Amino acid sequence: MTLSPAGAARRNPRALGHKLQRPGLYFALPALALFAIFFAYPLASSFWQSMTKTVGGETVFVGLDQYARLFLDPLIGKSLFNAGILLVVQVPLMMSLAVVLAYLLNQSWLRFRGGFRVLHFLPAVTTLVAYSVVFRVMLATDGGAVNQLIGLLGIAPVDWLNNETWARVALIASITWRWTGYNMVIILAGLQAIPEELYEAARLDGAGRRAIFFRIVIPQLRPVLLFTSITSTIGALQLFDENFILTGGGPSDATLTPVLYLYKVGFRQFDFGYASAIGWMIVALTAVIAFVQFRLTREKP
Template sequence: MALHAPEVRATPPAPPAAPPRKPGRRRRALLPWMFAGPAAALFGLFFLYPLGASLIQSFTTEQDGATKWVGLDQYRRMLDDPAFTDSLLNTGLILIVQVPVMIALALLLAGLLNQSWLRFRSTWRAIYFLPAVTTLVAYAVVFQVLLKTDGGLANQALAAVGIDTVDWLNDPTWARVALIASLTWRWTGYNAVILLAGLQAIGKEQYEAAAIDGASAFTTYRKVIVPQLRPVILFCVVTSTIGTLQLFDENYVLTRGGPDNATLTPVVYLYKVGFQQLDFGYAAAIAWVVVVIIAAISCAQYFLFGRERRR
């Protein structure tokens, strides 16, 4: 009798493992906020909240220890405030005189630092940029010592050549001159480095083409270089203007805004109103007027750069 082997049935294959579940759409949308959330919270707490609070405060005043809503009275008050008017006029004078002189000197300095025959160019660039990294208060104190009426280095140099002593910090006219000189010293090298970067972006073939056409160095600079540097020059002018509107450290350390409000600027006046007179509502209104002026200049900058891109 034949023996038969037991029938072996094939085991069916195991079903494939289910793929891992992907995070839901809502969870994926929340992931960026999990990383940006702390920074956004800090930004709102330390920037947006004070900004909104100062705007509301500019429509209020303190009377008998209570906050009172006064609407636009604080802004109308500025129209009849001679000190605020003086601060705007002083700022306008600095803009008209100091910014063009500084940009012209920065252009000349950038052109010099771009020359191939100049040795130790990197060292010279670092030297001229050094004032920009000096702390504002430190360099203002140095100028205060240099411009002292009695024993200051500037008056000693003038006396050495037979010129009478100048009261740099106590005469309204000379105080403005001292402030403009200190600002020019600090920011000329900074703008020169920015303009130098623009100069180095201009191809050498354009200089060679101008030389072949017989253009002099001055004509090449005026007809070839300056037009191509226009966006960079505009950037330097606008940032310098914004910095001047925010001017505080230099004139406060040098002259405290005096003499006779000759060097008073809106930010120095804001500080005096807010922290010396404790009139925080009016100080907030001054701050917002400065913000509006700076915003208007920034919009002009955007418009001019946009026009450059469309050409």
């Protein structure tokens, strides 16, 4: 006896499932093709390029030599040291400001909360190049707005962009101004997701503002803080626009970061093999630091 297609499908549900999955695969093909062309292929190509070197106009396979070169390059160490300063100083400073601002802007007693939220978020919508140029003009040694302002207080002009210490301070200040509002909005969304019943129960138990903040707000914000800290860490390791425009990595490589060094090696020295190795080093460091952050901040069973 010959079964109809419907009967055969009922007898073989697995065949029916495969038949129903085909249209979904067809719809996914464009996305898969774009992923393969613009992500998978460049990723594999850069990894292969990191194990090659151009000698006499020809590409030569050198294995892990480019990665061994990383350990002998003093500028790699300097760029990682500068990135470490950002991770240790700028990221905690920015996260602390974002939490405090979000907590204040979430209070019901604060008037014009909407206006303040927009005001603090405005830096996040400015383009990286535009705000970096503005900071460069403001921090100019001669005639800069910041030096003119502190001059009114009787303080001598500061060479913000040509002194190693002050250049780092200027870079940290500009990044903090740009990204604090962005993280504040994310944390504010997390605050608004905390049930009001938790606050009421804490007040009934006699908890003050300090206890509520550290025993309810911070623990409830743990997933949000983990997300913002990881994205801020990635941003610090991949910093390029601000220091490229403000200082060009100087003075004396005081603001040189791994990505800026990658740019100089690849597009000024045209050593694309070594630049690819630097790129993969950044990827590995980012993954390791993100993993450590995740392990340290995860909820204990």
